[in-house]
Amino acid sequence: MKSAVGRKNKQGTEFEGEYASLLREYATGGGEAVLGRAYELGRRAISERKSLLELVSLHHQAVGQLFQSSDDKKFQEHLLRTSADFLSECMSPYEMAQRGFQDAVKALRQINETLEEEIKRIAYSVHDEAGQLLVAVHLALAKLAQELPPAQKEQVAQIEGLLSEIEKHLRRYSHELRPTILDDLGWIPAIRFLAEGVSKRAKLPIHIEAKISGRLPSTIETTLYRVVQEALTNAVKHAKAKNIWIRAWLKDQVLHCSIRDDGEGFDAEAVQASTSRKGLGLIAVRERLSAIGGTLWIESSRRRGTELLIRLPREENHVNSSSAR
Ligand SMILES: Nc1ncnc2c1ncn2[C@@H]1O[C@H](COP(=O)(O)OP(=O)(O)O)[C@@H](O)[C@H]1O
Numbered sequence: 001m002k003s004a005v006g007r008k009n010k011q012g013t014e015f016e017g018e019y020a021s022l023l024r025e026y027a028t029g030g031g032e033a034v035l036g037r038a039y040e041l042g043r044r045a046i047s048e049r050k051s052l053l054e055l056v057s058l059h060h061q062a063v064g065q066l067f068q069s070s071d072d073k074k075f076q077e078h079l080l081r082t083s084a085d086f087l088s089e090c091m092s093p094y095e096m097a098q099r100g101f102q103d104a105v106k107a108l109r110q111i112n113e114t115l116e117e118e119i120k121r122i123a124y125s126v127h128d129e130a131g132q133l134l135v136a137v138h139l140a141l142a143k144l145a146q147e148l149p150p151a152q153k154e155q156v157a158q159i160e161g162l163l164s165e166i167e168k169h170l171r172r173y174s175h176e177l178r179p180t181i182l183d184d185l186g187w188i189p190a191i192r193f194l195a196e197g198v199s200k201r202a203k204l205p206i207h208i209e210a211k212i213s214g215r216l217p218s219t220i221e222t223t224l225y226r227v228v229q230e231a232l233t234n235a236v237k238h239a240k241a242k243n244i245w246i247r248a249w250l251k252d253q254v255l256h257c258s259i260r261d262d263g264e265g266f267d268a269e270a271v272q273a274s275t276s277r278k279g280l281g282l283i284a285v286r287e288r289l290s291a292i293g294g295t296l297w298i299e300s301s302r303r304r305g306t307e308l309l310i311r312l313p314r315e316e317n318h319v320n321s322s323s324a325r
């Protein structure tokens, strides 16, 4: 650890030294070629994970030192004029990285929207097409039963009973896949509907406390629904939980949603850092949230279970703004 810190400091001072000497070169007559090197220095600053604030403060320091190193008024004036160009050039890789990030977020949003459309299509086709096929099977069986002796009629009735069960499950799954409630009433009622189904199937209580009213833009509501859906699936599939709690509240203009279970817990850091991971659920959750400006925090321990905490700043979520829909 000590040596890592030492290395970092050495790297930091090397960078500062190079910055100051390149700035001096530029201020004492260096032209475009020096600006090109300033750009490269900016790229290096990014790869060395320097923040913009660090870069600006380092720049101020370098300018101050150069300014004091000479009494020549002309040089001082020239330095002040040119140093701004130098800094902009050095910062332009940050600008490009920022644009790249915005493009990636936009692409991610589009992918999610396409995915959502596909889910809708599958949900409707399970509901409508599979539903219609089952109705046809029911009719065929009823016709067949008419021609059968009573003992076999009983068997057909049993098959019909099973078919009705399948129909019920298919209808429920297709609704949970993309609940119409989500569009009609919003994410909280949709989550209540989802939780009711999961709770019945998994035979565990899901406690919901939601102190939020009003609607959010539909992309945000869909994202929140998907995140809670994945969290519930994980709690049922992996945690062997006895209870699940879902809470949603607004605090300091930030929407919070927590999904907690009292199950076995897991090593969240190791799972998230691992490249050999099998599951993509938590990665997808993080990416979906990042596409809408939200963040995910996971706390898990072997004894106390797992909590997923979603935070979404108000400017991103437009709480109560029905016009944003
Ligand atoms: N609530 C939870 N309780 C216990 N373990 C969990 C929980 N959520 C996630 N995990 C662990 O994290 C891993 C990754 O989860 P995820 O990314 O959703 O992928 P998947 O569910 O497809 O395995 C899971 O395989 C499981 O080991």
Ligand SMILES: [Mg+2]
Pocket: 230, 233, 234, 279, 281, 282
């Ligand atoms: Mg999962």
